[in-house]
Amino acid sequence: xxxxxxxxxxxxxxxxxxxxxxxxxxxxxxxxxxxxxxxxxxxxxxxxxxxxxxxxxxxxxxxxxxxxxxxxxxxxxxxxxxxxxxxxxxxxxxxxxxxxxxxxxxxxxxxxxxxxxxxxxxxxxxxxxxxxxxxxxxxxxxxxxxxxxxxxxxxxxxxxxxxxxxxxxxxxxxxxxxxxxxxxxxxxxxxxxxxxxxxxxxxxxxxxxxxxxxxxxxxxxxxxxxxxxxxxxxxxxxxxxxxxxxxxxxxxxxxxxxxxxxxxxxxxxxxxxxxxxxxxxxxxxxxxxxxxxxxxxxxxxxxxxx
Numbered sequence: 292x293x294x295x296x297x298x299x300x301x302x303x304x305x306x307x308x309x310x311x312x313x314x315x316x317x318x319x320x321x322x323x324x325x326x327x328x329x330x331x332x333x334x335x336x337x338x339x340x341x342x343x344x345x346x347x348x349x350x351x352x353x354x355x356x357x358x359x360x361x362x363x364x365x366x367x368x369x370x371x372x373x374x375x376x377x378x379x380x381x382x383x384x385x386x387x388x389x390x391x392x393x394x395x396x397x398x399x400x401x402x403x404x405x406x407x408x409x410x411x412x413x414x415x416x417x418x419x420x421x422x423x424x425x426x427x428x429x430x431x432x433x434x435x436x437x438x439x440x441x442x443x444x445x446x447x448x449x450x451x452x453x454x455x456x457x458x459x460x461x462x463x464x465x466x467x468x469x470x471x472x473x474x475x476x477x478x479x480x481x482x483x484x485x486x487x488x489x490x491x492x493x494x495x496x497x498x499x500x501x502x503x504x505x506x507x508x509x510x511x512x513x514x515x516x517x518x519x520x521x522x523x524x525x526x527x528x529x530x531x532x533x534x535x536x537x538x539x540x541x542x543x544x545x546x547x548x549x550x551x552x553x554x555x556x557x558x559x560x561x562x563x564x565x566x567x568x569x570x571x572x573x574x575x576x577x578x579x580x581x582x583x584x585x586x587x588x589x590x591x592x593x594x595x596x597x
Contacts, residue, residue: 322355324387325408330356331378331595332385333365334577337531338398339385340570344523345402347566349409353573361388362591364581368466374596382472399430402520415519422515429514430521437491438528441541444484445532448539451478460538485541492529492543492554499553509553511560518561526561530571 323330324346332339346356363370363384371382379386379396386396387404395401406416417423446468449460468474495513503509513521532541544555561567584591 322352323359324351324405326390326404327359327387328390329361329388330359330385331361331363331375331388333363333370334360334574335581336365336384337527337536338383340531340574341398341523341527342385342401343570343573344527344567345405345415345520347569348413348415348518348523348564349405350412351409353569356573357593360593361595362593363595364591369596371467371472372596382467398524399434399520402523413517415517415523417514417519426514426519426521430519430524433491433495433513433521433525436494437488438524440484440487440491441528441532444481444488444541445538447476447478447481447484449478450476451481453481453539458538481539485539488541489543489546492551493547496551496554503553512557518564522557522561526558526567529558530562535574 332342334340334343343356347353363375365384369375370379370384376382378388378394381396383396385398385401386394387401388394395404403416406414415426417426446464448454449463450465454461464476468476499509510516512518513525529541529543533544544551544558548555581591
């Protein structure tokens with residue numbers, strides 16, 4: 292079993308690696324992800340931002356992302372309507388529609404599919420079995436104990452007494468996290484979820500400080516010296532609930548200023564990456580366009596449903 296603070300140095304990107312038959316055949320036909328015919332999403336959503344960053348890190352052009360995008364009106368519960376649930380019974384965004392008519396949902400599964408079919412250039416899941424296992428190890432450590440608590444702190448807060456009547460997020464998940472959808476809300480527990488999330492970020496700092504003491508220097512990214520899926524997932528969660536959508540505020544970096552130097556340096560490093568900046572800019576653009584259409588009573592020209 293790997294030590295709690297263990298990371299491995301990911302190999303430098305290779306100039307080229309043989310692609311699968313699917314990748315070779317599809318790359319000829321399009322500049323998007325091989326095997327994917329439609330990309331269903333709501334760009335302002337945080338899970339959508341994770342995939343948007345990954346796509347751009349893999350070098351997929353902005354024009355291709357826009358061309359394949361099918362816009363789902365998530366605030367209006369379109370993701371829970373019969374037409375969308377027939378494609379993705381989980382009712383979440385984003386998801387891919389495949390050439391064979393099947394669908395791939397869940398951000399990590401989507402990102403790993405992209406990597407498997409587009410192995411050229413930067414590798415964000417690891418190039419060897421050991422690297423991939425290391426990335427997945429850290430991804431599970433941070434998803435279970437930071438990402439999920441952060442999201443459930445937010446979701447349960449919307450049903451709590453602390454979310455005031457009239458707030459635009461009040462009871463937002465009351466028709467989403469239901470028995471019918473295989474879920475429930477525990478509003479009285481939202482503060483505990485937030486404490487859990489904060490504790491895991493402090494734990495991450497402790498692990499990286501121990502790594503630096505043991506090896507003479509901590510890795511630049513969570514699972515090694517190259518960006519991976521865990522970095523994208525944790526960064527988006529920190530940024531979204533700390534800056535973009537602080538309802539309730541989860542300003543962990545600000546509250547722990549000076550106490551988590553590795554985490555802060557890592558966050559700044561990820562935040563400044565061109566692909567990350569481009570994905571944030573597109574999110575903002577999409578959100579403004581959505582609000583303008585809503586005001587005018589219009590639908591998206593690339594709407595997921597007729």
